[in-house]
Amino acid sequence: MMSLIRNEWMKIFSKGSTYLFIVFLLLAAVGTALIDYKLNPVESSKDWKQELQAEIQEQQNELKTSKISEDEKSVIMEEIDLNKQLLDANINPDLRTNWTYMANWTTSLTSFVTLFVVIVCSSLVSSEFSDGTIKQLLIRPYKRWKILLSKYITSLLFAALLLVSLFIFSYIVGILFFGSGSYSDKILDPASFGFSPVIVGDYFVDMMVYWIPGFLVITTIAFMLSTLFKSQALAVGVSISILFASTPLNLVIQSLIEKNEWLKFVLFPHLNLRGYISESFSMFDGATLGFSISVLAIYYLIFLALTFFFFQKKDISN
């Protein structure tokens, strides 16, 4: 099996486009850091505690003037509350380090990892058919399922490589632009309102870990489609459409789910688990992380079983 995986790895890295994917991730890291840097210039010289206290003072002064309405008053009071809590908990709301950069930006760049892995893994199978090499590949002393499995494992290894590259690029680019920060710095949870502090490193790791199950299912769909239909274009097109269509589709599903219980078992709402990072989140009544993962796992196993069953039985006649 090791030699099969080495072969697939060699095929991936004999193609120029593979290197482009990695270079693209580096450019994306630099690009997002640059945008962040330009949009909100880092003012590191100032003392954030003094600034925050000054801001509180200003807000309190504002409250004393009689010109503002009751509504505005309550908003300002909430802001003062939040600022005081930040001061008490020693949390800098304007903290800018490589970790805050990664928490904000790298977690979005994972979509590119999905895209590239989908492209590579569907080409691993479909190009054997389109190049005609499948005939030479399957007349070797290996059972077909082993050959297919080696391609699947190689796709996952390639995904790991892209993820690690993305992490390393972001970490270094983050240090260059925003300076080195601590894993355990506290920030406010970007996904929720009000005072909900999280450790920046934990938040980053959570965002990555909760991304993986959906990613695995999308990749497996691409792998299945390329095996079943021998077409890379179809495999990439459909699986990426599923990825991007799932957000609008979820809105539709959420509005219909009250009357249609079975919609709970549709794949789309479960593809993005990141919502579950905030404890208060619920996709729909009764939806839990465990339930979503179970649904994903069942789809995943069905897709894989279909792929392997089909490949084992197939007549190679092109």
Added chain:
Amino acid sequence: MSETVLKVQSLTKKIGKATIVDNVSFEIKSKEIFGLLGPNGAGKTTIIRMITGLINRTGGTVMINGYDLDKDFEGAMNQLGAIVENPEFYKYMTGRKNILHYARMSPNKISNERIEEVIKLVKLDHAIDKKVKTYSLGMRQRLGVAQAILHKPSLLIFDEPTNGLDPQGIREFRDYLKVLASEGVGILISSHLLSEMQLMCDSFAVIEKGKLIHTKEHIVDEKTEAISEVLFTVSDGELAKKILQEQFGNIPILKYEANSISVSATREQTASINRSFNGNQLDVYEIGITRKSLEDKFFEITEQEMRESV
């Protein structure tokens, strides 16, 4: 090692109601070059794909050097080297990487020396580090031979191997086959180019509409007493005819013209006719022998089949 390297029994392929291959059986021995002949669409490729496990069989068994394809697929495949249809490679990789790819897929370790040896044998040493997309068809065919023989299989299968090759490529390929067969490999070749097969094969089977209609005729050796069609180009066709009728009354004259005459004769008879022509002041400019070709035999066989079936 068993003497029979390929044993195919009652091979059948049905797709829906159509029978593509119908109860085909044959055997190939070590050192034998066996040709599978038939017009396009007769079922040759289907037979080869069933033997190589690329498509499922509706019925029948395949034994490769004693390994049953159903019971020990990996064992059977380890005994096989093949080019199925065109030699296809990973064009974006070098020839060497392609060979390395297949070397890694062999359960017996293939040494670097062996890889170099095979590359030299197929005369690709100058181009092996170039990408396959720069290769000519002839070079790809040679790389195809290299990947097929790399692991020293006991059975080689080539499906329409001379398709698209130039005369020199065909000749080279033929020479490889002879060398490989002499080393003890059994070789199965399919083709619709009959004259080509005649030069390559020791024995053959004719397949038509999925059925094996003729098997194992050993191709007539040049040295036997076979009767050939002999064409003499002479100074005077009339005179030649006269001499023949007077002195070789039993030799049939096929046709004659002003400067040529053709007869059916053995090698010995051809020699004495020539002597007789010379003795009678008839100049002989050229003696041409048209061997009864495999093609004629093929048509003879298939026509006979047609008549019988009608």
